[in-house]
Amino acid sequence: MKIILTHEVSGLGAAGDVVDVKDGYARNYLIPRGFAMRWTKGGEKDVEQIRRGRKIREIATIEQANSVKAQLESVKVRLATRSGDSGRLFGSVTPADIASAIKQAGGPDVDKRRIELGAPIKTLGAHQVSVRLHAEVAAKVGVEVVAA
Incomplete structure (x- = not known):
């Protein structure tokens, strides 16, 4: 299943990353806890906003x-x-x-x-x-x- 991460998940990726994970992992863990959302063409627009928010909070160097x-x-x-x-x-x-x-x-x-x-x-x-x-x-x- 293709998902968009909304929070950083250890071993998987950072907020705004689009990743492929097993269906059960996404449905039972990531999505219910708010760590990710399903990837859609409309959701692709949210990726840029999530990345901008991450860049503001992130330590750059x-x-x-x-x-x-x-x-x-x-x-x-x-x-x-x-x-x-x-x-x-x-x-x-x-x-x-x-x-x-x-x-x-x-x-x-x-x-x-x-x-x-x-x-x-x-x-x-x-x-x-x-x-x-x-x-x-x-x-x-x-x-x-x-x-x-």
Whole structure:
């Protein structure tokens, strides 16, 4: 099935790319979650608008990405959340929570879609998350989850 990506999907492409994927992957995962839309001749017009929006949000050069990476890795991020007595969280920490915590800690503004969690964060303590800044540059950010 031919689809147009509306968000960046790891291992598949960036927003505005037209890609071919298996029908089930598109119908059951990408389209319902809003990561893609079906390709049509009319939808081809939307591709240019999506690409313009991506270009505005995107970090253009590797030098810019490296400077943002240095800022991110120097920031100490603490995230206060509700937890039980055993150190288990009520719910989990989302990329949006991490993006706002980075901003509150004095770091640069980070798009939540660029934050990659290896596994869901459901316990108190120190965790590492990856922030994709550029195709070739990713920053490792330490996040300390504490009880609120």
